[in-house]
Amino acid sequence: MGHRLRDIRVLISGAGVAGPALAYWLTHHGARVTVVEAAPALRTSGFAVDFRGPTHLGVLERMGVLDELRAVQTHAGAMSCVDEHGREIFRLPAEFAGGDLEVRRRDLSRVLYERAADRVEYLFGDTITALSETSTGVVVDFARSGSRTVDLVVGADGLHSGVRALGFGPETGFVRHLGHYLAGWDMPAVPGVGSVPEQYNLPGRMASIATDPRDPAVGGAFVVFAAPRLEYADRDLGQQKALITRALSGMEWHVPRLLAGLAAAPELYFDSISRVVVPHWSTGRVALLGDAAWGVTLGGMGVGTAVVGAYVLAGELAQAGGDHVTAFAAYEERMRGYASKWQRGANPGAFLAPKTAFGLRFRNTMFSNGLVRRMLVRSTKSLATAPELPDYLD
Numbered sequence: 418m419g420h421r422l423r424d425i426r427v428l429i430s431g432a433g434v435a436g437p438a439l440a441y442w443l444t445h446h447g448a449r450v451t452v453v454e455a456a457p458a459l460r461t462s463g464f465a466v467d468f469r470g471p472t473h474l475g476v477l478e479r480m481g482v483l484d485e486l487r488a489v490q491t492h493a494g495a496m497s498c499v500d501e502h503g504r505e506i507f508r509l510p511a512e513f514a515g516g517d518l519e520v521r522r523r524d525l526s527r528v529l530y531e532r533a534a535d536r537v538e539y540l541f542g543d544t545i546t547a548l549s550e551t552s553t554g555v556v557v558d559f560a561r562s563g564s565r566t567v568d569l570v571v572g573a574d575g576l577h578s579g580v581r582a583l584g585f586g587p588e589t590g591f592v593r594h595l596g597h598y599l600a601g602w603d604m605p606a607v608p609g610v611g612s613v614p615e616q617y618n619l620p621g622r623m624a625s626i627a628t629d630p631r632d633p634a635v636g637g638a639f640v641v642f643a644a645p646r647l648e649y650a651d652r653d654l655g656q657q658k659a660l661i662t663r664a665l666s667g668m669e670w671h672v673p674r675l676l677a678g679l680a681a682a683p684e685l686y687f688d689s690i691s692r693v694v695v696p697h698w699s700t701g702r703v704a705l706l707g708d709a710a711w712g713v714t715l716g717g718m719g720v721g722t723a724v725v726g727a728y729v730l731a732g733e734l735a736q737a738g739g740d741h742v743t744a745f746a747a748y749e750e751r752m753r754g755y756a757s758k759w760q761r762g763a764n765p766g767a768f769l770a771p772k773t774a775f776g777l778r779f780r781n782t783m784f785s786n787g788l789v790r791r792m793l794v795r796s797t798k799s800l801a802t803a804p805e806l807p808d809y810l811d
Contacts, residue, residue: 421735422448426567428557430545431574432459434466434522435707435723437529437537439573441480442731444536446809451567453559455574457542459526461684464601464639465491466720467519472806473721474517476728479810482528489524491630495613498781501669503615507785525720545570548583550701569741570703571730573723576693577651578709584700597690597766599641599715600661604678606636607671614639616769617670620777623770624665624672638675640665641770646689657687690714690766698753699745706730711756715765725806726752732809 425448429436432454440450468474468486477483496509530539540562547558554566572580582588606628614627614637621643629635642664649656658679665672679685693712698705707723730748737744771777783789 420447422446422739424449425569425734425739426554427451427569427571428453428545428555428565428567429571429573430454430578430580431572431707431709432456432530432539432541433526433573433575434529434720435573435709435727436571437526437533438480438724438727439571439706439731440537441529441533442728442809443734444533446731446735448731448734450533450536451538451540453540453543453545453562455542455544455579459523459530461523464522464637464686464715465519466522466525467517468721468724469517470721472725475806476725477518479728480529480532480724482532483518485528486518486520486525489520489528489631491519491521491612496616496625497613498616498618498784499670501617503609503670506781508613509784522720545579545583548580548703550703555702568702568739569734571706572703572709573706573727575708576688576691576712576714578705580703581695581705581709584703585695585705591693591695593692593694594646595690595692595714595764595766596645596772597641597643597770598647598660598664598688599639599690599766599769600657600679600685600687601637601639602679602682602685604636604638604675604682606634607674610636610671615671617668617672618770618777619668620774621770621772622665622668624668624670624675626671626675636678638678640675641690641766643766643770643772654685657685658682661687688714690764692764698749699741702741704730704741704745704748711753713765715769722752722756726756728809729806732807735809736807 427443427448427450429439429452432452436452440452443450498506500506543559543561545557546560549556554568555570556564556566558564572578574580576592607626610626610628612628612630614625616623616625623641625639627637661679662676691714695705695710698710706726712719729751733744733747771780
């Protein structure tokens with residue numbers, strides 16, 4: 418372990434993926450780290466996420482978690498688009514749909530958390546309510562815990578970042594709704610459906626189901642639908658289920674079974690498909706990481722880029738000896754071009770659930786072409802590869 422950040426106190430908001438990854442690297446360099454998370458425990462909902470190319474996999478290897486993640490990979494990744502009778506229209510290869518390594522988000526979160534849990538203070542079930550910067554630190558108020566002063570604060574708390582709202586301004590200034598919503602939940606497996614997700618579309622609507630390859634009794638439902646910005650309570654499960662049920666009403670295929678599974682689901686992931694654009698990723702002693710800074714919901718490179726960003730942010734702080742002004746500038750200079758090249762123009766909802774019948778036919782025809790599929794695989798590997806990263810290891 419290094420000592421270049423000895424006695425530097427860092428508070429991270431968010432215990433999803435970027436937060437625990439950053440906590441690991443900061444403690445590796447000697448910092449004292451606290452992670453605050455609104456949920457009462459590590460989240461178990463969410464979708465499979467993937468890593469692509471040597472940059473993503475190289476950082477995981479440096480963390481010492483690559484083999485552990487390979488042990489829990491889904492071995493899925495391909496995606497089959499079908500009609501209402503289950504007949505395949507086209508299939509995207511695993512290299513495009515699932516990258517080089519695909520894991521469930523909950524498994525990734527757990528592995529990253531466990532990597533440094535013995536050295537990191539976690540505050541579950543709490544949120545930051547106020548930030549007040551002084552000449553020597555940041556005074557932080559919490560909803561439940563007592564106030565404390567830290568040297569630095571990092572918002573790794575997703576598209577709807579509370580740290581960004583407190584330190585940079587209202588969400589409306591940074592988050593653009595892209596016209597779709599998505600949801601996912603666990604349910605009993607559907608007979609005849611394997612581990613390769615099957616996806617059925619009507620214009621503006623998509624429903625998908627796959628069987629968990631490690632537990633054949635469990636299925637994972639995933640849906641996307643077009644809608645203007647909706648008003649709903651973040652933690653109102655009943656309200657969210659009603660919105661999804663209304664959006665998918667009248668669809669055939671396995672959709673009635675998916676909606677029955679939704680009604681019984683104790684937990685649900687539901688959010689808009691949005692893009693985050695923040696002109697500057699830091700202000701004073703507060704910085705943003707991952708989706709809070711550059712996110713696109715379901716963006717294919719987002720999770721891997723967040724893990725790379727955690728490595729770079731902690732490394733630049735270590736190289737600068739804790740000088741946040743120098744480190745934050747170097748972190749943004751190194752990461753902005755890499756993060757923006759996949760984020761620019763990305764709209765997963767438009768691909769997964771084209772809004773018009775013409776758009777749906779065009780997508781199906783295009784992706785039925787083998788040459789197009791091969792070009793997509795090559796392009797995603799290129800987007801995921803960054804220039805050589807510095808070796809920040811002590």
